[in-house]
Amino acid sequence: MEKNKTIIGLCGSLRKGSYNQMLLKVAASLLPDDVDFEIAKYDDIPVYNEDHDLPAVTERPESxxxxxxxxxxxxxFIIASPEYNYSIPGGLKNVIDWASRGKDSPLMHKPVAVIGATQGLWGTVRMQAAFLPVFTFLNMNPVLQPEVLVAQAQNKFDESGNLNDEMTMSLIKEKINKLVSTCKI
Known part of the structure; x- marks a missing residue:
């Protein structure tokens, strides 16, 4: 029996009602049945400090x-994130720093897709570009096309968090299909 593929979602916004949490839920709903999906929680992870990382210590913080x-x-991985100060939100960058360290990094050589939503007009284009050096360092396989840049997100979701923009839905579906096709098991 073949193992299901597993995709982990990371959200760059921890706030309740986050449009990017909503985007991850949309992405999850578009995944094939043979793909397991989970959103990683990280609000309990401390700020990265090499004094608490291997090999400097015998074990990392439990979280x-x-x-x-x-x-x-x-x-x-699927990353859905807003753009903070033209870049990756600090909390998300922090957990990526924790996960990127060491030869046992769980990010190395894996496919990744970035999508993003914002209430502004630029649709997270700078945040997505800021990830490219990170992906290069980690030898990740980013799915770059199609770009999913959800501008004016407040007009594209209803009160229940459902995406009501067909073009955005179509782009997410295409990006998810490309991501799944790059998974190796």
């Missing part, structure tokens, strides 16, 4: 160990 173990189960 970091748990987070890295979840990421290690992934065949691929």
């Amino acid at each position: 970091v160990t748990r987070f890295r173990a979840l990421l290690a189960t992934a065949d691929a």
Whole structure:
């Protein structure tokens, strides 16, 4: 029996009612039946400090160990994030720093897709571009096309968090299909 593929979602916004959490839920609903999906929680992870990372210490903080173990189960990742100050939100960058360290990094060599929603007009284009050096360092396989840049997100979701923009839905579906096709099991 063949193992299901596993995709882990990371959200760059921790706020309740986050449009990017909504985007991850849309992406999850578009995945094939043979793909397991989970959104990684990371609001309990401390700010990265090499004094608390290997090989400097014998073990990482428990929340970091748990987070890295979840990421290690992934065949691929979906990142949905807003753009903060033209870049990656600090909390998300922090957990990626924790996960990227060491030869046992659970991010190395894995496919990744980035999507993003914002209430502004640029649709997270700078945040998505800011990820490219990170992906290069980690030898990740980013799915770059189609770009999913959801501008004016407040007009594209209803009160229940359902996406009501067909073009955006179509782009997400295409990006998800490309991501799934790059997964190796």
